[in-house]
Amino acid sequence: MNINCKGQLLDLKTPKVMGILNLTPDSFFDGGEYLTEKNILLQTEKMLHEGATFVDVGAYSSRPDAQHISEEEELKRIVPIINLLVKKFPEIILSIDTFRSKVAKETVEAGAAMINDISGGSLDEKMFTTVAKLQVPYILMHMKGTPQTMKTENHYQHMLQEIVLYFSEKVKQLRELKVNDVIIDPGFGFAKNTPQNFELMNHLSFLNSLDLPMLVGISRKSMIYKSLNIQPQEALNGTTFLNTVSLLAGVKILRVHDVKEAAECVELYQQLKN
Template sequence: MSINCKGTLIELSTPRVMGILNLTPDSFYDGGNYKNEADVLTKTEQMLTEGATFIDVGAYSSRPDAQHISEEEELCRITPIIELLVKEFPNIILSIDTFRSKVAKETVNAGAAMINDISGGNLDEHMMKCVAELQVPYILMHMKGTPQSMKNENKYKNMLQEILFYFSEKIKTARNLGINDLILDPGFGFAKNIPQNFELMNQLELFKNLDHPFLVGISRKSFIYKSLQTTPQGALNGTTMLHTVSLMKGASILRVHDVKEAVECVKLYQQLKQ
């Protein structure tokens, strides 16, 4: 199983690590950390050196109750950084964390290689068609509502059944549009409370039945640190434990703040498989 990123085939039979680069001032863990080009370059170089295959760049905070910003502000934050990173690291594979088709198009034209959409096309009716035209890999996540409303959208009759049905419908749409490389993200923390997140983790292997690689994004999230009665800063050990569980249940990509620790999880998991 592989995906095509700007002409480079990335094999996903060995799980990959995606490092997070937040350009937002209000993200829950590292908001406002990268205020200038030097900080961005230092962090990116560190993640690449530690073994990240992808760098996921976001300029719109998707934490609960996040401030809404315009398309123009999102592009103003993100486009110069993409140009900087592509110039400094010519072989970098950049994923863009956005739900807006205009941002997707302009960032891919600036050098990005894939799109990571928290809304699965639900917040911009043009997004999936845009991705098909760009012919880049598409990470399609499950979420209900918006970042501003999602914490009140966690009512399900049968959560796993509803999420699997959501993905089966989205896969059909993507296939009809001509999206070739599709990666699924169950959306930990998005319209899901603490027990629901653990239910999702406990049944994560079900997503292998959809015959597409899936990504797990749980790094330092509240269902981990609240369960451990700590903070995002104190949640690395819990994150690492659940990354291991995710790999054993079939995850192809781990989206993380802490690349070194996640890469070590992958290495030890590969040793177990052998």
Template sequence: MTINCKGQLIDLSLPKVMGILNITPNSFFDGGRYSNEGEIIAKVEKMLAEGATFIDLGAYSSKPSAEFVSEEEELNRIVPVVQLLVKHFPDILLSIDTFRSKVASACIENGAAIINDIAAGNLDEKMMEVIAQYQVPYIMMHMRGTPQTMQSLTEYDDMVKEMMFYFSEKIAQARSLRINDLIVDPGFGFAKTIEQNFEVMQKLELFHNLELPLLVGISRKSMIHKSLGISADEALNGTTFLNAVALIKGAQILRVHDVKEAVECVKLFEKLNA
């Protein structure tokens, strides 16, 4: 299973790690930590040295009840950072965490390689057209509503069945536009209670029926720290455990704040399956 990133075929038969870089002042874990060029470059250099294949760059916090950020503000935040990182790391594979087609387009034009859309096109009807135009890999996440409303939309008759139907529709829409490289993200923490998040993890292997690469992003999320009665800062051990579970259940990409520990997980998983 491969994806084409800027002409480079990335083999996902060996799981890969995607490091998170939030340039938002209000992200749930690392908001405001990377606010100048030196800090941003140092953080990315560290993640790449630790073994990250992708860097996921976001300028709009999608935590529950996150404040609204205008399109203009998101563009002003993110495009200069894309330019900065592509200049300093010419071979970088940048994923852009956005649900807006104009932001996606601007970032791709400046060297981004992947679009990571929490809404799978539901919040911008032009998003898939942009993906089709540029033919970049497209991460489609499951979510209901918006970041501001999603936690009030957790009622399901059969959650995993409804998620599979959601993805089937999205895949059909993408294929109709001849989008080649699709990645599925179940959306841990998005329109799901803590108990529902664990149900998705328990049934994660079912998503392989979609026959697409599977991305798991549970890094330091509330399903971990609230379950353990600790803070997000203390949730690395729990994150590592659930990343290992995700790998055993077939995840091909781990999206994480802590690259070194996730890469170690992947290496030990390889040894287990050698």
């Protein structure tokens, strides 16, 4: 359960928190909030202070029906911010939320430490070989279709078995390419409706059979706010509850908008475990 980030060995025996930094104008919760250098630096400093081990930076919104942007636009949004953050916070461990191999390559060269691919290599055939050459940790998420089509791709005969098979096949490809550090993400909300999300949450420990560290990102998602008939801005309490359920199921990384509350979940989980 160790991963190597820029020469730093991180032990995931104690779960870690990954703070979300969206550089997009159209993300479902915080779109447009972090478009200036001042706001980006303030939010990053806040997340690091509150206990984020990783900061996950994304410049392509993956919400359902999100607007598609070009590779050039994604690079234009993200590379200058990587340079800014690495200069301001030299010890920061940056994860890059992208499904494009060129974006992965250029952001790692700019100082990022890991790649978070919502498509699991399905939207860019060069992603696996690129990650292998970069020798950085790779977050492999389960999704079918694209952000623009995934809502219509939620048809399964046996969802849990299909997800495990998906991971098994892709991890085999990554291992053959000598990618050492693979983290799996079951992809809540990606080609899964609300009942399917809760079925997945209820059987999350089933994925421990893959013997890989697991990341979960359910922060303020529709499975919470639609179930409670509230808005994403009111979904922190529900997020905290499901983050706790995730930790009890063996999850090692919580990807969240609200770092302080997630870090407190981890602390209390550790007290319970001890």
